[in-house]
Amino acid sequence: MQINTFLETLRFRQDQRSSGIGTVQNYHFTFFPGSYGYSVVPYFTLPLNEPITSDWITLLQKALDAFDIVVKNENDVLILVVNHSLAFMKPAEALRLSQALEKTAGYLKENNFTQPQLCSICGQSGCDAYDYAHGVHRPCHRACLPEKPDSGTLSHPEPLPAEDLGARILSVILSISLSIVFSIPAIVAAIYYPVFYTFLLIFIPLGGILGTKWGRTNVNSRTFRDLNIQSYFLGIALMAWRLNLAIAAQGGIGTYFAHFANLGASLLDFAVGSLAITAGMALFRALLPVRKL
Ligand SMILES: [Zn+2]
Secondary structure, eight states: OOHHHHHHHTTOEEOSSSOEEEEETTEEEEEEEEEETTEEEEEEEEEOSSOOOHHHHHHHHHHHGGGTEEEEEETTEEEEEEOSOSTTOOHHHHHHHHHHHHHHHHHHHHTTOOOOOSOTTTOOSOOOEEEEETTEEEEEOGGGGGGSTTOEEEEOOOOOOOOOHHHHHHHHHHHHHHHHHTTHHHHHHHHHOGGGGGGGGGHHHHHHHHHHHHHTOOBOHHHHHHHHHHHHHHHHHHHHHHHHHHHHHTTSHHHHHHSHHHHHHHHHHHHHHHHHHHHHHHHHGGGSOOBOO
């Protein structure tokens, strides 16, 4: 996984270098790619005001064992080393790491840990930037930075934009409307050329995916679950409507299913239709990259 994709998945902001910074429950975590054994892995660091005891490290280590994270303390900087290669990291793994960071922040909060607020260069308050050095972002004044020309900068903590409710509503409306529009070929075929119509259900997920994309909402695994439900719901409703037409044309459910071939054809329609929707989801999924910012 590319570093920028990794940072986006974690909702971190990227620094000028390959490092990044993210806020989890008001704690500012630095990310940087570091080496561990033979691979490049994610490191997370955060400077703390209070001394970090070895007992506390043991406690946190236990909580993070399940995430393959090694916890360390260097001069009151908490360091989390993730034992997973960045290059081979899958989106699901990166998402799991955000849970590990949430868990860490929860532990920090429970134990009343705080982070330095004063400028790391002049010691005064009112910071408006971050100074990145030795794998740690520390608050500082932008004005203080030229004295340290080799340090990176990043504007001072602003919470990441929350999910935009307007974009979410627009996405749902667009997604449902376009799914309906994209089911028109299947509806037309169902009337004039029914042998063929179930294949055209493949376009229903495409409509939903394009609608979500154009609505510009955050995209995560939940989005795809919702799109799946929406597509199957529409597709199955359409097939039920088509079956009802066929039954009516032959004078009722009794006479329709008296022909064994009709039963077979209906089952085949439902099977092909469901497959077409599944295929559509898989085929067009790439049009909607996971975007959480
Ligand atoms: Zn300063």
